[in-house]
Structure formats: C-alpha cells, structure tokens
Amino acid sequence: MAAARRAEVRLPPLVAYEGEELEPDGDYDGVRFEAVDLSDQSGPGARFMDCALDGCALDRTELTRSRFIDSVLTGVRGVGTDLSGASLRDVEIVDARLGGVQLHGAVLERVLVRGGKVDYLNLRKARLKDVVFEGCVLSEPDFGGAHLVRVxxxxxxxxxxxxxxxxxxxxxxxxxxxxxxxxxxxxxAGAVISPSQLMELAPAFAARIGVRVEA
Known part of the structure; x- marks a missing residue:
C-alpha cells in the first residue's frame, strides 16, 4: 500500500482582500480572505495561488474551472458551492462546514481535508491523487466514476x-x-480494509455475488 503524499503548504506574507466581487478568470496571488462573504458571487476560471480563506461564506458561490494552488481554506462554510471542473493542488481544507459541494470532474492532487463536516459531496468522475481525509465527516459522498490513487x-x-x-x-x-x-x-478492488471492516461488509459482498447466508 503506497502512502499518500501529504500537502505541505507554507504561505508567504499575505495581503488582505479588498475587492467587492470575485471576478471571472480573476488572478489572486498571496491574498488573505478574512471572514469575507462570497455568497452568490461568481468567479469561474479564477486562480488562487498562495491564498488563505479564513471563515468565509461560500453559499452558492460559483467557482467552476477555478484553480487553487498552495492554499489553505479554514472554517469555510456554505451550501451549494460550485467547484465543478476545478483543480486543487497542494491545498489544505480545515474544519469546513459545507453542503452540496459540486466537485464533479475536478482534479485534486496533494489535498488534505481535516476536520469538519461535508454533506452530499459530489466527486463524480473526479480524479483524486495523494488525497487525505482526516477526522472529518462525509455524509452521502458521491464518488461515482471517480479515479482514486493513493487516497x-x-x-x-x-x-x-x-x-x-x-x-x-x-x-x-x-x-x-x-x-x-x-x-x-x-x-x-484496489482498496485495503481491516479484518473487522471485512466482517461488517461481508453481507453486502455476499449479496453482490448472489450468495445467501442462512443459519
């Protein structure tokens, strides 16, 4: 079992975000978004490099095809955030409270998701490589058709x-x-589980191959 390579983000000195609205294809380099309400804003194709988002609201924020590189998102919250087709590389997401996040078709590489709770996470047909989910709650996540490598x-x-x-x-x-x-x-196939997990999943495995278990 090859271990995932963890994201190691070291942010440089940052400047405070002073904009009013996100811009489509906007370029944000070395910016700190501190408790900024980005709800209902639209920034498709935007690039966030060496950025920190702390306590920001992301309700219905449209960030399709956006790129997050060497960035940290801490305590972000929101429902219906659209990150479909986005690219996240060397990113840490800490103590997030999100619901209905759209990440279908996205690419995640060296991403750490630590703490928090994410409901109805849509990762259909996404590509995840060297991704770690640690100490978080994922309620009804959808990995349908996704490709997971070292997760x-x-x-x-x-x-x-x-x-x-x-x-x-x-x-x-x-x-x-x-x-x-x-x-x-x-x-x-391609995953490793514990002996106790195997016992818990045995009825589901048996049902899939048509085996009846009777006393």
Missing part, C-alpha cells in the same frame, strides 16, 4: 457513500471510524 481516509466517518463505477489504486480505508457504503461495494 487515505483516516479516523473519519463515511455515511452512505456511493462508490459506483469507481477505480481505486492504493486506497486506505482501514482506520475509517464508520464505513457505510450505500452503493459500489463491489468496486473496492
């Missing part, structure tokens, strides 16, 4: 996860605190 779920909760048509390479599920798979249990 670790550490001390986190997975509720009603959808792994339909997913491809996995070196995916570590052994320390998941609660592993609840709604769909796609047969797609776990």
């Amino acid at each position: 670790e779920f550490r001390d986190c909760v997975l509720k009603r996860a959808d792994f339909s048509a997913v491809r996995m390479e070196s995916v570590d599920l052994r320390t998941v605190a609660e592993l609840d798979i709604a769909r796609g249990v047969e797609q776990l």
Whole structure:
C-alpha cells in the first residue's frame, strides 16, 4: 500500500482582500480572505495561488474551472458551492462546514481535508491523487466514476457513500471510524480494509455475488 503524499503548504506574507466581487478568470496571488462573504458571487476560471480563506461564506458561490494552488481554506462554510471542473493542488481544507459541494470532474492532487463536516459531496468522475481525509465527516459522498490513487481516509466517518463505477489504486480505508457504503461495494478492488471492516461488509459482498447466508 503506497502512502499518500501529504500537502505541505507554507504561505508567504499575505495581503488582505479588498475587492467587492470575485471576478471571472480573476488572478489572486498571496491574498488573505478574512471572514469575507462570497455568497452568490461568481468567479469561474479564477486562480488562487498562495491564498488563505479564513471563515468565509461560500453559499452558492460559483467557482467552476477555478484553480487553487498552495492554499489553505479554514472554517469555510456554505451550501451549494460550485467547484465543478476545478483543480486543487497542494491545498489544505480545515474544519469546513459545507453542503452540496459540486466537485464533479475536478482534479485534486496533494489535498488534505481535516476536520469538519461535508454533506452530499459530489466527486463524480473526479480524479483524486495523494488525497487525505482526516477526522472529518462525509455524509452521502458521491464518488461515482471517480479515479482514486493513493487516497487515505483516516479516523473519519463515511455515511452512505456511493462508490459506483469507481477505480481505486492504493486506497486506505482501514482506520475509517464508520464505513457505510450505500452503493459500489463491489468496486473496492484496489482498496485495503481491516479484518473487522471485512466482517461488517461481508453481507453486502455476499449479496453482490448472489450468495445467501442462512443459519
């Protein structure tokens, strides 16, 4: 099992964000967004490099095809944030409270998601490489058709996860605190689970291959 390479973000001195609205294809370099309300704003194609977003509201914020590079998002919150087709590289997301985040078709490389809770995370057909989910709660995440390479779920909760048509390479599920798979249990080839998790998933495995278990 190849371990994920963790994001190591070292931010330079930052300047405070003084704009009023995000700009499409905007270029934000070395900027700190401190408790900024970005709700209902639109910045498709924007680039955030060496940035910090602290306590920002992201309700219905449109950031399709945006790029986050060497950045840290701490305590962000919101519902319906659209990051479809976005690219995240060397990014830390800490203590986020998000719901209905659209990350379908996105590319995540060397990303750490630590703490917080994300409901209805849409990662359909996304590509995840060297991604770590640590100490967070993922409620009904959708990984349908995604490609996961060196992805670790550490001390986190997975509720009603959808792994339909997913491809996995070196995916570590052994320390998941609660592993609840709604769909796609047969797609776990390429993942490693613990003996206790195997016992818990045995009925689902048996059902998928048509085996009846009777006393």
